[in-house]
Amino acid sequence: MARVRFGIFLSVFVAMVGLMIIAPVMPPLIRELGLSETHSGLIISLGSIAMAIMAPVWGRWSDVKGRKPVILLGFAGMFISYVLFTATMYAGLTKLISGGLLIFLLILTRGLVGLFIPAVPSSSQAYMADITDEKGRSAGMALIGAANGIGLVLGPAIAGAFALIGLIWPLYIGALLPVLAFVVVMLMIPAQKPIVREKAPKVNPFQKGLGLYLFAGLATMLSIITLQVIGGFYFQDQLNLTTTETARMVSFGMMISGVAMIVTQGVQMKKPKWQPKSLILVGSALLIGGFASFLLIINLVGFYVAFFLFGVGAGLMMPGFMAGASLSVAREQQGGVAGLVGSVQGISAVIAPLLSTSLYQLDKHLPFMAVGVIVILMAITLLTAKTSLAANGAIAVNSESRK
Template identity: 75%
Template sequence: MVRIRLSIFFSVFVAMVGLMIIAPVMPPLIRELGLSETHSGLIISLGSIAMAVMAPVWGRRSDALGRKPVILIGFLGMFVSYILFTVIMYAGLSKMINGTLLVVLLIAARAMVGLFIPAVPSSAQAYMADVTDEKGRSAGMALIGAANGLGLVLGPAIAGVFVLIGLLWPLYIGALLPLIAFVVVLLLIPAHKPVIRAKPPKVNPFAKGLRLYLFAGLATMLSIVTLQVIGGFYFQDQLALTTQETARMVSLGLIFSGVAMIITQGLQMKNTKWQPKQLILAGALLLLVSMAIFLFAMSLIGFYTAFFIFGIGAGLMMPGFMAGASLSVSPEQQGGVAGMVASVQGVSAVIAPILSTTLYQVDKHLPFVAVAAIVLVMGITLLSAKNKVGASQPNSEKHFSA
């Protein structure tokens, strides 16, 4: 059991590092290429459509093929995709390509990344659901959340170190990580038999209970992606930083968030008394506090404090909506619902960059106001449905058919 949990943790951790290593350098890279904030939003959002579409597909394939093969396919695809993305970035910085062609190629490369990334977290989450019961589900999902948090810490930290050599160096490292992970997973992760022999009923995202947890996941991921996308622009403009100072500042801020997530989810793994709804509501309150600090702080200390509080809130909400969604369906549908959760992350990556960068050009504070409004609506919706959702929570299989 320990080996399985460590394997799941490792898979999600490496996938998150591969994603997060680019976050601190994307804004300065976009400006070095002579592109605008809107171009950045288009590259991230339109490229993420593939992630939203493919996440449920990978989840269902892991039910049929087994979790390990799908994780391996995901890492191999990520390696090829990141190589392509890095080559295009290098060509753009070297003035070999520019303008519309550069934007189109970056979008296409980002789409390839989005095509393969959800294979890893969706299969890993389904694997965790396979090896935990209802009572231990929140703690199991907290382990996945901790892997996300550690990746959130080390990804920007690695970027902050290698950006001192050059802006492209974090991309070189990011391209190497999936290949290393492929080899390690191939050797160390135990094979897992397919869960099903016949095609299971499709997961209905609008089923009672499940839709509320997916909404909570959407609000959580919209908050995280928005901070990643416009954070660099916002802090550079607020504090008049250079591009390299911005990359280091955002890296450190994301490290604070990651540390907070790890601490929060480590405590959650030891204390399984909190139910998914309680985790989500407590996390939502902290996210609202962090948004208020981002809006009114005018110093590095204030922003770093907001990053830390944001990490605690996200650290509560992530295992909350993952566990709640998992408990809302039957055992043979765990791959499907895990893919649905990953799809929510992809949808967030589509919506948040375009929305946040568009709002940013109107007023730099508006993205944080929008995030606060979405989280508030989600919290009120979940709180108002408390009795109805809570009544169905203990019996997860009946919950799905409602």
């Protein structure tokens, strides 16, 4: 079982690194190619749209074809997509192609990366649901959350380290990692029989219980991505820092947040005392505390405290909404619900950058206030839905036991 969990952890970690390793080098690469910031946003946004669309599809396929084959297909597709994306970048940097053709190929190949990446976390989350019971589900999803968190932190760090050799080098690593993960999955994760034999049952994202946990996932991911997108601007404007000082201090703040997230999920794995609803409610309270600190305490120490509170809150909410969504449906729907969770993450990656930057231009406090309101609304909705959530969870658990 430890080998299987490690294989699942590594799979999600590599997928997250593959997603995040592009972000730090995209702006300088785009400028080296002579393209604009708009082109960069378009390339990244369309990749996120592909993720949002394909995540539910991969999840349902894992119900029918099996978890392991879909994970392996995802890594194979990631490798091919990264090779094509890197080759296009290289051709643009060496002036082999340019103009509209270059932009088109960059959008197409980045879209392919976004198409294949969600195959891995969707199937891995469903696999974790297969091998855990109701009591252990939160701890299992905390392992996946920790893999996401570590990838979130180490992805940009790996990119920064290899960018010292050359801007395109992080993309080479992005192509190599799926190959290594493919081998590990082949050796360490056993194949299981498909959960359903013909057609995967559709999961209604708006059904009682599940819809609320997906809302919690949306609130969590909107908060995380908003902080990533406008945190640097806010830091610099509030403390009147230079660009160099901002980069250094924001990186340290993000590191504090990432470490807090990982440690929180590690504790939840070893001592899974709280169930999904409690994890989300406590996490949302800490998240609100972090936003309040950003808005009310205008000094370096206050901001670092805010990053810490934010990391702990997000570290509780991620396994909370993943486990809650998993427990809200029956066994044969685990792939479908894992795909919906992945889709929520992709949708957040499309919405948050556009919304947060637009609000920031109106007032620098508005992005934090907006996501804070969303988190509060989510928590209130979750609190007032006790009966329906309990009933729905019981239906799913009874359905699993009958199997």
